Amino acid sequence: MAAPRAPRTFLGRLSLPERTFVADALRAETVGGVLLLLAAVTALVWANAFSGSYEAVRDFHFGPASLGLDLSVQHWAADGLLAVFFFVAGVELKRELVAGELRDPRAAALPVVAALCGMIAPALVYLTVNLTGGGSTDGWAVPTATDIAFALAVLAVLGASLPSALRAFLLTLAVVDDLFAILVIAVFFTGELNFAALGGAVAALALFWLLLRKDVRGWYVYVPLALLVWGLMYNSGVHATIAGVAMGLMLRCTRREGEEASPGERIEHLVRPLSAGLAVPLFALFSAGVAVTGESLSQVFTRPETLGVVLGLVVGKAVGIFGGTWLTARFTRAELNADLRWPDVFALATLAGIGFTVSLLIGELAFAGDPALTDQVKASVLVGSLIAATLAGILLKLRVRRYQALYAEEERDEDMSGVPDIYEQDDPAYHLRMAAIHEEKAAEHRRRAREAGAAGDGGDSPA
8 A cells, every 4th residue: 555645845945956046036036126116116206296208208109110110118118128028937937847846736736826816816806896886897907917026126125034935935926927917918918910920920939949949049040030029929919028928938948968057047047137127127117107196096995996906916916825825735735834834925925916017017908998097007006016015014024033033044054165054964074064163163262261361360460
């Protein structure tokens, strides 16, 4: 009779390579999140203090009209720059599927179900509010997205050094969330199809894939081809950001013998700063600029469309992610890491209610024919994200000392080997190094004691 399978630990310690990858990825996202915050604040100040110049710049058109690309600055930011963001999301998803947390179906169940519940619950909250209040159901997808960069910026502001397991769960949750957001955009916000352009985009993508399989290298090959794919996808009626996702998913993210990093990891390392440091902040700059008045803020809580967004982000996200995680852990017999508690998961679920970048994009798509309502929905995204950030900050601060202790233990490297001690505890060489270090410290302590004693004797001797 086969032995029963041991319960799997949820939010357990990461492997050293996975921990290193997560730390590098989140470091770039945190810097990008701070820039995103600055861009959002700048947009609000600019749009309210100098609305004429803001609108003039935002609505300025440029680009080749003969190619169907005479677009406004705001349009270029939403359809063009965000394609870079979704390219990185595609690479992240591919890596998670082949080398990260999602490669193991048992391990993947928790973040996938949590992310899925974290999208269904906000959508249900929005639909409930609008069906009972007589509002438009077109914006059901607005509160379903999580903005990882914004969430990490909040953590940076709070000074909350989360343990690596919580940070990895947040990152994996955001990757799966991005996948579902991509599917929502592709399925529900595709316009009238231009099959000639769509066929050209598919053919260009096939060439992109073939060149990757043949190990053809050179940015001068792939960048023009990527621009061609994007232009054709834009003219096809499918949202142009889908081109970025498709190309990201095609990159190889597994390492061959002798490789320090896969092509996907190398390219992501190069492109992520462009995405987090330029593309997303510029999108925020030209999308987050909405008029903020007492009347507009009051409408956020009185109009069903905007109230549905706020409640979806604040209540739906927290309840959906926490509920999905708890139920999945219960039915898969996964045991929570002994160093953590379920309130930690709830705090993280609340933090995931920060839905900025993709929520703003979906808001623009959902209410494209009603500029006034679009601005009100954007304001509700800002308000909902701010409330979620505040609540999460309070919950995380309650446990910040515990998090700091766990983080310090994970980072401790007494033998100065460059590898945290918790990953070396089963290595005999580590114990030999530590014994030598302790003996050296003891010898130093004895030497100082002798010197202190000699100084004391000298002070007591007669002149």
